[in-house]
Amino acid sequence: MNSRSLGLLRDGGRGNDAAILQAALEAFGAKGFHGASMRDIARGAGTSLSNLYNYFPSKSDVLAELLRMANDELLARITEAVNAAGEEPPDRLSAAVRAHVAFVVDHQIASLVALTEVRYLAGVARTNVVAARDSTQSIYEKIVAAGAASGQFRTPYPDDAARNIVSMCSAISTWYRPGGRLSKRELGEQHARYALALLEAELPG
Amino acid sequence: MNSRSLGLLRDGGRGNDAAILQAALEAFGAKGFHGASMRDIARGAGTSLSNLYNYFPSKSDVLAELLRMANDELLARITEAVNAAGEEPPDRLSAAVRAHVAFVVDHQIASLVALTEVRYLAGVARTNVVAARDSTQSIYEKIVAAGAASGQFRTPYPDDAARNIVSMCSAISTWYRPGGRLSKRELGEQHARYALALLEAELPG
Amino acid sequence: MNSRSLGLLRDGGRGNDAAILQAALEAFGAKGFHGASMRDIARGAGTSLSNLYNYFPSKSDVLAELLRMANDELLARITEAVNAAGEEPPDRLSAAVRAHVAFVVDHQIASLVALTEVRYLAGVARTNVVAARDSTQSIYEKIVAAGAASGQFRTPYPDDAARNIVSMCSAISTWYRPGGRLSKRELGEQHARYALALLEAELPG
Amino acid sequence: MNSRSLGLLRDGGRGNDAAILQAALEAFGAKGFHGASMRDIARGAGTSLSNLYNYFPSKSDVLAELLRMANDELLARITEAVNAAGEEPPDRLSAAVRAHVAFVVDHQIASLVALTEVRYLAGVARTNVVAARDSTQSIYEKIVAAGAASGQFRTPYPDDAARNIVSMCSAISTWYRPGGRLSKRELGEQHARYALALLEAELPG
DNA sequence: AATGAATGAGATTTCATTCAT
DNA sequence: GATGAATGAAATCTCATTCAT
Structure with missing residues (x-):
C-alpha cells in the first residue's frame, strides 16, 4: 500500500477491493491503462489473476x-473548501485552488491516472466520469463569473479562464514528486496566486 | 491525409514514410500507443503490415x-518567433505563446500525442524527446527570468511560471476542435494575455 | 420451473435436487453441455455456485x-403402454409410438438433451444411459420381429426399421414447440401411422 | 486427411484452408463445437494456434x-439427382433419398456436425445455414406434394412426411460406421423403400 | 445445506515481429 | 520496397472445482 493513496481508497473500498484498486492505480500510473495487464494488477494485489474477476467484471470496470x-473525492474537497471560504470570489477561488492542489499532491498517481486514462473509458462509465469532471470545472466557472461581474476579476477573457486554472492544477500530477522544493501548502499558495493573477485580480504586495 | 498535419510530415518524411507516420499519428491519437496496433497503422497507411518494418524497425521507433x-517543429517555430520579436521580454513572451498556440492548433493530434505518449518511449528516444521539450521550456524560462530581472514581470514566483505557461498551451491539444468559438489567432491572443497576466506584467486596457 | 418437465423431476428428485436439475436441463437445452456453465445452472436454480457441489460431485454427474x-421414464412409459396393448404387433407398435411421442412432447427439452448430449458422458454413466436407450429400442425390435414373423409387417428390411422409428420419434424434440398445428394426441396418431406404413403393415382407410 | 471428407473440402478449400477445415471437422465431430478448442484444431491442422486467425476470424466462422x-454440397447432390430422375414422384423421391444417403455416408462426420452443431451458429451464419437446410427439405416437400396430388402417395399426412424422411436420412450420420453390414448402395435402396412405404406409395414385391 | 473467496488450467483472440519470396 | 504466411508470447476473461466457515 502506498500511503499517498490510502485516504482515497479507504473511502471507496469495501474490504478486499482496496488492495486490487491500489495495485491497479499503481499499474495504470506506471504503464498506462493498456500497458498494464490484469496480471500486473493481480501480482501487485497479491492475489491470483482469476480472483480479480470476483471483484470487478472487467479491466475497464477497475x-x-x-x-x-478520484473525481468524487476531488469534487467533495473543492466543494467543501469553497463553501467554507465566505462570499468573496477571490477568497473562494483561492480556496478552490488550494484544495485542488492539495488533492493532487495527496493523490498524485490517482490524479495522473484520472487526467490521462479517462479516454480509455467507454459508455456510461465515461459519461459519469466526464460529468464529475465537468461539475468540478463548473465550480470554478461560477466563481470566475461572479468575480467578473463584480469587477474583481478584470480579465477580458473570463469565459475560458476556468479551464486554464484547472489545467494548471491538474498538470501538477505530471511532474510532482514528494519532497520537492515546495511544500504542499506552498504549492497551493503559489498556484492560488497564479490563478488570481491570470484572472487579473487585485493582488497583495 | 489530414491537412492539419501535412506540414509536419512533409518536413520530416523521406517519401513513403509520410503515409505511415500520418496513419500512426491518427492511430496513436485515437487509441494511445498501446491501444493502437501495427495493424491499425498499416490499415490506415494503406499498406501491408510487414511493409511497415521496411520503414521503421519497431513500433516504438514510429x-x-x-x-x-513534432518537438523539433515546435521548437523551431517558437525560436523563430521569439527571435523576430525584439528585445522586450513581454513582446518575446507574447510571440512565444502565439507561436506555441498556433502550432498546437495546426498540429493538434501531434501535440496531443506528444503530450500524452512520451511516457511510452524508452532509452535514447526518450532522452532526445525530453531534451527537445526541455529546450522549449527553457526558452520560456529565459524570457521570464529576463522580465523578472527587468521588473516587467512582477510575479513572486518567476521560477515555476514557465512550466505553467507551457502547460496551458499544451492543454489546448486536449480540448481544441477546429471550428470552435475562437479562431487560431484569437486563441493565441487570449493565451498571450493569460500568460502575461500570470506573470503579473503591465497589461494594456 | 417448467411444467413440461415437472413430472420427470418430481419422480427422480430427492428434494432440492429438482431445482438444480431443472436449471441444468434448461441450461443444457439452451447452450449444450459444454456451452452451459455451472454458474448458469446455479443462477437458474437460485442457489450459489458452490452449493451445487453439495448435490452433485461434478457437472458430468448432473x-x-x-x-x-429421462431414459428411465421413457422406458417405463413405453413398457407400460406396450403391456396394456394386447398381443397384436400392430397394436403394440402403435401403443409404443404413441407413448413415445407423448413423452417427447411432455418432456421436450429433456428429450432433446438426451438425444444430443449423451456423447459428453463417459465411463459408467455413459454405459448406463446407452443401455437404457438400447432397452427402449429393443422393445421396438421385438415387436417388429414378431410382426415380421406373423406376416403383418411386410417390409423387406425389418432389421433396421426399429432404429428409424425411434429416430422419427426422437427428432420431434428438435422442432416441436407447444401450441403447434397438431395436438399431442394427433402427433402420436400421425407418427403411429408413419411407423406402421414404414413397416408395410395393413393400414385402415 | 480423412478420405471420407476429401471431396467436400477439395470443393470449397482455397488452398491452406483445407487442412484447417479438415482438422476442425474432426475436432467438432469428436468433441462438439464447444468441446473442441482452437488448439485442438491447430494441432490437427499441423499449424500454430495464432495462424488459424490468418484464415478465419473466429472459431464460429470456422x-x-x-x-x-456441407449443406451446399448436399443440396447440389440432391438437386442433381432429382433432376436426372424423370417426372414421376416416386422416382424423384427415390433418387433424392439415394443421393441423400450417399452424401451422409461419403461425408459422415460433416453430416453429423451439420446436424448437431448448427445451434451454435448465430446471426447471418445461422440464417444462411438454416436457409440451405430449408431448401433441401423443400425439395422433398414438393415431391411429396406432387405425389399426393397424383394419388401415388396415399398417406393421410403428406404435409409432415418430408421432415420425417429427412430425419431418417440425417440420423444415419449418428450411427453409421464404414464397413457396416450394408453397403452405401444398399443403405440407399433401403431408405428409399422406407421413404416410399412411409408415404404409402405402391411398392414392388 | 449453504456460502463467498479463491485458484490453476485453459479458453479465444490479438500482438509485435520475422522470414521467404 | 512490398507481400502473405507464420509464430511465440501474452492479453482478457471463463471454467470447474475446492475449501474454510
Whole structure:
C-alpha cells in the first residue's frame, strides 16, 4: 500500500477491493491503462489473476471505479473548501485552488491516472466520469463569473479562464514528486496566486 | 491525409514514410500507443503490415520519430518567433505563446500525442524527446527570468511560471476542435494575455 | 420451473435436487453441455455456485442424472403402454409410438438433451444411459420381429426399421414447440401411422 | 486427411484452408463445437494456434464455413439427382433419398456436425445455414406434394412426411460406421423403400 | 445445506515481429 | 520496397472445482 493513496481508497473500498484498486492505480500510473495487464494488477494485489474477476467484471470496470473515486473525492474537497471560504470570489477561488492542489499532491498517481486514462473509458462509465469532471470545472466557472461581474476579476477573457486554472492544477500530477522544493501548502499558495493573477485580480504586495 | 498535419510530415518524411507516420499519428491519437496496433497503422497507411518494418524497425521507433518531428517543429517555430520579436521580454513572451498556440492548433493530434505518449518511449528516444521539450521550456524560462530581472514581470514566483505557461498551451491539444468559438489567432491572443497576466506584467486596457 | 418437465423431476428428485436439475436441463437445452456453465445452472436454480457441489460431485454427474431420469421414464412409459396393448404387433407398435411421442412432447427439452448430449458422458454413466436407450429400442425390435414373423409387417428390411422409428420419434424434440398445428394426441396418431406404413403393415382407410 | 471428407473440402478449400477445415471437422465431430478448442484444431491442422486467425476470424466462422460447404454440397447432390430422375414422384423421391444417403455416408462426420452443431451458429451464419437446410427439405416437400396430388402417395399426412424422411436420412450420420453390414448402395435402396412405404406409395414385391 | 473467496488450467483472440519470396 | 504466411508470447476473461466457515 502506498500511503499517498490510502485516504482515497479507504473511502471507496469495501474490504478486499482496496488492495486490487491500489495495485491497479499503481499499474495504470506506471504503464498506462493498456500497458498494464490484469496480471500486473493481480501480482501487485497479491492475489491470483482469476480472483480479480470476483471483484470487478472487467479491466475497464477497475479503471472506472478508480476514476469515479478520484473525481468524487476531488469534487467533495473543492466543494467543501469553497463553501467554507465566505462570499468573496477571490477568497473562494483561492480556496478552490488550494484544495485542488492539495488533492493532487495527496493523490498524485490517482490524479495522473484520472487526467490521462479517462479516454480509455467507454459508455456510461465515461459519461459519469466526464460529468464529475465537468461539475468540478463548473465550480470554478461560477466563481470566475461572479468575480467578473463584480469587477474583481478584470480579465477580458473570463469565459475560458476556468479551464486554464484547472489545467494548471491538474498538470501538477505530471511532474510532482514528494519532497520537492515546495511544500504542499506552498504549492497551493503559489498556484492560488497564479490563478488570481491570470484572472487579473487585485493582488497583495 | 489530414491537412492539419501535412506540414509536419512533409518536413520530416523521406517519401513513403509520410503515409505511415500520418496513419500512426491518427492511430496513436485515437487509441494511445498501446491501444493502437501495427495493424491499425498499416490499415490506415494503406499498406501491408510487414511493409511497415521496411520503414521503421519497431513500433516504438514510429512513435519516436513522430515525437521528434513534432518537438523539433515546435521548437523551431517558437525560436523563430521569439527571435523576430525584439528585445522586450513581454513582446518575446507574447510571440512565444502565439507561436506555441498556433502550432498546437495546426498540429493538434501531434501535440496531443506528444503530450500524452512520451511516457511510452524508452532509452535514447526518450532522452532526445525530453531534451527537445526541455529546450522549449527553457526558452520560456529565459524570457521570464529576463522580465523578472527587468521588473516587467512582477510575479513572486518567476521560477515555476514557465512550466505553467507551457502547460496551458499544451492543454489546448486536449480540448481544441477546429471550428470552435475562437479562431487560431484569437486563441493565441487570449493565451498571450493569460500568460502575461500570470506573470503579473503591465497589461494594456 | 417448467411444467413440461415437472413430472420427470418430481419422480427422480430427492428434494432440492429438482431445482438444480431443472436449471441444468434448461441450461443444457439452451447452450449444450459444454456451452452451459455451472454458474448458469446455479443462477437458474437460485442457489450459489458452490452449493451445487453439495448435490452433485461434478457437472458430468448432473448430466448423467438428467439422462438417467429421462431414459428411465421413457422406458417405463413405453413398457407400460406396450403391456396394456394386447398381443397384436400392430397394436403394440402403435401403443409404443404413441407413448413415445407423448413423452417427447411432455418432456421436450429433456428429450432433446438426451438425444444430443449423451456423447459428453463417459465411463459408467455413459454405459448406463446407452443401455437404457438400447432397452427402449429393443422393445421396438421385438415387436417388429414378431410382426415380421406373423406376416403383418411386410417390409423387406425389418432389421433396421426399429432404429428409424425411434429416430422419427426422437427428432420431434428438435422442432416441436407447444401450441403447434397438431395436438399431442394427433402427433402420436400421425407418427403411429408413419411407423406402421414404414413397416408395410395393413393400414385402415 | 480423412478420405471420407476429401471431396467436400477439395470443393470449397482455397488452398491452406483445407487442412484447417479438415482438422476442425474432426475436432467438432469428436468433441462438439464447444468441446473442441482452437488448439485442438491447430494441432490437427499441423499449424500454430495464432495462424488459424490468418484464415478465419473466429472459431464460429470456422464452423460456419464447414456447415455452408456441407449443406451446399448436399443440396447440389440432391438437386442433381432429382433432376436426372424423370417426372414421376416416386422416382424423384427415390433418387433424392439415394443421393441423400450417399452424401451422409461419403461425408459422415460433416453430416453429423451439420446436424448437431448448427445451434451454435448465430446471426447471418445461422440464417444462411438454416436457409440451405430449408431448401433441401423443400425439395422433398414438393415431391411429396406432387405425389399426393397424383394419388401415388396415399398417406393421410403428406404435409409432415418430408421432415420425417429427412430425419431418417440425417440420423444415419449418428450411427453409421464404414464397413457396416450394408453397403452405401444398399443403405440407399433401403431408405428409399422406407421413404416410399412411409408415404404409402405402391411398392414392388 | 449453504456460502463467498479463491485458484490453476485453459479458453479465444490479438500482438509485435520475422522470414521467404 | 512490398507481400502473405507464420509464430511465440501474452492479453482478457471463463471454467470447474475446492475449501474454510
